[in-house]
Amino acid sequence: MTTVTVSDRPAGAAKADALVLASVKTDGGAELAAGHGLSKKAAAHVNVALRNTQAGGSPDELVRLSDVPEVAAPLVVVSGLGAAPEKSGFTAETLRRAAGAATRSLSGSAKVSVRFPGSDAALVGAVAEGALFGAYAFLEHRGESAKRAKAPVKAVIVHTDGAKDRGVKAAVKRAGVLAGHQNYARDLVNTAPNLLYPQTFAESVRARAAGTAVSVRVMDEKALAKAGCGGILGVGQGSARPPRIVTLTYKPAKARASLAYIGKGITFDSGGLCLKPGASMVTMKCDMAGAAAVAAAIFTIAELGLPVAVTGYLCLAENMTGSNAQRPGDVVTMRGGKTVEIINTDAEGRLVMGDGLALASEKQPDAIVDIATLTGAAVMALGHRTSAVMANDDDLRERVHAVATGAGESMWQMPLVEEVRSGMDSTVADFKHTGDRVGGMMVAATFLSEFIGKDKAGRLIPWAHLDIAGPAFNESAAFGYTPKGGTGYGVRTLVGLAEDHAAK
Structure with missing residues (x-):
């Protein structure tokens, strides 16, 4: 290092x-x-x-x-x-x-x-x-x-x-802590998918947490079934390597706020039975970049000793085409009891994230942020260097955007519009996991919004969704401080958001 x-x-x-x-x-x-x-x-x-x-x-x-x-x-x-x-x-x-x-x-x-x-x-x-x-x-x-x-x-x-x-010394020390963990996220993304899969990802996180203020809990396939996490189980059932949800918890004394971060962790995405073209699979080891960012951010927050409680949920699965692979037309029951009709098995990320969001909501944090390489629509709209942020709360969306801008991570605010929800209506389940082809970025976010719970006062928990499909992985030549391959995008925004809450 x-x-x-x-x-x-x-x-x-x-x-x-x-x-x-x-x-x-x-x-x-x-x-x-x-x-x-x-x-x-x-x-x-x-x-x-x-x-x-x-x-x-x-x-x-x-x-x-x-x-x-x-x-x-x-x-x-x-x-x-x-x-x-x-x-x-x-x-x-x-x-x-x-x-x-x-x-x-x-x-x-x-x-x-x-x-x-x-x-x-x-x-x-x-x-x-x-x-x-x-x-x-x-x-x-x-x-x-x-x-x-x-x-x-x-x-x-x-x-x-x-x-x-003192301020200069602290800023340089912070830079060292942040860079060390961001580069860990890059390493995770760059690791070959035959070596990094749900179990080994969980083992890596547990090893890194040893001796720190971060505690780790791993839910294997049996625990996930008992918890009713049908979304992530459905995605992972076509792989010989079963899924995991890894929970990282940092809970300092006298925390000024509580945050929940959920990361998409598809360690390889073949598309499932709705198979991707071969050329589109080459970079699909990067489909766990959201989970990598969450892990790295929580380790950074803990090492910096920020007075903010943060829980991270790494939703880890491999989307493969095995004999028990999920089929279009299947119906799964998500954490919390909502049923979902499967339409396109290559829209798997939102399913694993739905279970993670439901679990996070049950703890009623002050805010929930999820981060995922979720849609090709985000790349079509914003290119390869800019992510999208959508939210059910205007203040949180603007806050996340401001933090990202200050951290040097390019981000654009996008709306969530009501009309996309009707395209997700199902005749056999509570709803489908896809909708109209247009506005795919908003459709995916709208699906995720179904799993956001309420706070103690009965109001929806403020939630923001970051679609990092573009900037999470750099296929072109290196530029500035950004290497070719995994970029570690999102770590600085998640850390900055915790710092922002600590300062309020």
Whole structure:
């Protein structure tokens, strides 16, 4: 795991394998961003080199310079920030992304120093986060090629004049905790599905929880049957590897709020009898990214010691085509007694989530948030980098969106409209698990809303649904701090929401 520290020593004097600086985009090309801390001679050398290489200073642009005078590090990497805002400084996400792009390019380095604009805790913390997010590689499955693979940067030093400030120190420490657990979520998503399935996922979480403030309970297929969780049992019945619901609980003394997080954990999705095309199955090991995000978020919240009680429900199943696979036309009884007619076995995520939402509702938390790679409709609407948030409560939806924006996770608010519910009417069960083909993102969310219970006052528990089908897995080239493969999307939003509740 990459470590991060903070220092107020001049960045140019730091003995590191590389020094990372930032550039801004100007009419004349790229130039060093303010606050670099270099000597006049070193800064002039870098600016001349930027002009000579025709650097533009655009985001994701990296310029590598060797032997810069009066700089101890043998290599200087200049990462573009884009044009400087006219009325305000660079956003945290801009700094986060530029720092990550640089450390991602420096795999194989032992120590990297980073000096970016901004000295307040929020910006320094964002630089630390980005640097750590970029310092990631999944090498677990390497065999012969492991000898050639470069390990991530081992240590990051963030240089700032405010290094002795308590807020800055806390922000950098938080960045280390957050990145460590987010990278755990990435590892889970990247693990091959023959190795990560419901049982081994549960074992991984239990092992990680050892010695922490998080308690773990695992419901196997017998316990799920006894609990009446027909949705997840129906999805998992076609696999030789039975389903699990893993409950993670963090309950500090004097908690200021209680939250429930539910994560979709389809460890592989073949589509079931409604089989996916072969090309569509290649990335279906990522269909458990929601559960991975929930697990990582709860471990982060616990390690940070936030005064918020959080319970996570990881709804784990494998959607396969075995001899007992679920059929279109089947009727299952969900937790709580509602019956559902199965229409398309490839719409399995909402079934496992329905049971998880019903279980969470029974504890009557202050708010429920579910997170799932749920619909292709979300990708069609919002692309590969933006998730959707829908909710039965306007305040919670807006709160989640604001937290996500602050955390640097792109999210768009979508409505839940009443008319989609009629398309889910069934002639043989309480309702179907699919509806009209149009508005598929809202149809899936509407199905989930059926399993939200009421609080002690008889009102619906505030609930938000995050459809992360787009940003959970990056099939394209790496960018910023985002690697190819599992991204860990959602961890920061879930942690930020708990922090937001802790601050109120």
